[in-house]
Amino acid sequence: GAGVSQSPRYKVAKRGQDVALRCDPISGHVSLFWYQQALGQGPEFLTYFQNEAQLDKSGLPSDRFFAERPEGSVSTLKIQRTQQEDSAVYLCASSSRLAGYNEQFFGPGTRLTVL
Amino acid sequence: AQKVTQAQTEISVVEKEDVTLDCVYETRDTTYYLFWYKQPPSGELVFLIRRNSFDEQNEISGRYSWNFQKSTSSFNFTITASQVVDSAVYFCALSEGTGANNLFFGTGTRLTVIP
Numbered sequence: 001g002a003g004v005s006q007s008p009r010y011k012v013a014k015r016g017q018d019v020a021l022r023c024d025p026i027s028g029h030v031s032l033f034w035y036q037q038a039l040g041q042g043p044e045f046l047t048y049f050q051n052e053a054q055l056d057k058s059g060l061p062s063d064r065f066f067a068e069r070p071e072g073s074v075s076t077l078k079i080q081r082t083q084q085e086d087s088a089v090y091l092c093a094s095s096s097r098l099a100g101y102n103e104q105f106f107g108p109g110t111r112l113t114v115l
Numbered sequence: 116a117q118k119v120t121q122a123q124t125e126i127s128v129v130e131k132e133d134v135t136l137d138c139v140y141e142t143r144d145t146t147y148y149l150f151w152y153k154q155p156p157s158g159e160l161v162f163l164i165r166r167n168s169f170d171e172q173n174e175i176s177g178r179y180s181w182n183f184q185k186s187t188s189s190f191n192f193t194i195t196a197s198q199v200v201d202s203a204v205y206f207c208a209l210s211e212g213t214g215a216n217n218l219f220f221g222t223g224t225r226l227t228v229i230p
Contacts (some may be wrong), residue, residue, distance in 0.1 A: 004215065033217055041118075042206050042220030043160070089158065093218075103150065104218060106160035 002026070004107035006092050012113045013082045021077045021110045025094030032075050033104060034067055035091040042068045043091050049075060117142045119209050121157045121221035128197050129229050136192045136224045138207030144168075146212030149183065154223070155203040166190065168212075197228045 005024045013019050025032050031050055035043035036059075039058040045059040051072035060067070064082075079086055089111045093104035118141040128134045140149065151163040164174065166183050174181050179197045194201055204225045208218040 014122075031216075035218075039192040042208075042222050043218070045219070050219055059217070091160065093160075101163050103162040105162065106152075108157070108159045111158075 006107040018080045023075045023092030031095040033093040037089040073100035088115045117219045119221035123224045125225045126226045138190045140209045148210040150208040152206045153203045171219040202228045
């Protein structure tokens with residue numbers, strides 16, 4: 001497809017379960033971002049990749065959150081031992097170059113609900 | 116520290132009215148970028164505009180216009196002759212010129228256009 005895709009679109013997890021969220025960026029896009037959007041709030045930055053290198057993970061809320069992009073394309077955000085406060089929409093965005101100079105294209109998000 | 120403030124939480128207008136969405140930002144960087152994104156009920160963030168800190172020229176695109184004023188640290192967005200399809204949450208965002216260039220979002224303004 002032409003845009004950023006994310007899967008699954010919806011995920012329900014029991015507290016304590018591990019989840020993995022997938023992002024397929026636009027082909028050829030160098031930069032990839034993960035954001036967390038709580039209900040009624042703006043997206044908040046989690047982490048940033050340039051190709052396969054994770055250059056910034058300052059926004060990850062705890063060590064239960066882990067992201068990877070091993071081949072510089074698809075990225076996975078993993079949350080271990082999910083908690084209720086992890087319930088949110090997780091957005092992935094990609095950009096063709098350094099994001100400050102180019103707009104980020106967002107995927108539809110994965111809505112995670114932790115029971 | 117960077118910050119984006121959208122003081123208007125919700126706005127309702129009658130179709131064909133003009134409406135202005137306010138955005139005030141804070142940053143210590145001299146090079147930065149400002150963005151507006153639209154988030155319709157489907158949830159996907161749609162890019163509307165990017166401005167850099169060195170270009171204060173206002174911009175018009177169809178029914179949309181943007182007023183960037185560095186003196187007041189504001190980047191306001193006006194929709195002329197609003198339509199029902201404009202109903203969405205609108206986010207203002209800031210990207211600083213250094214670091215990961217991730218986006219800092221405001222809390223959004225929910226616009227409802229009443230037919």
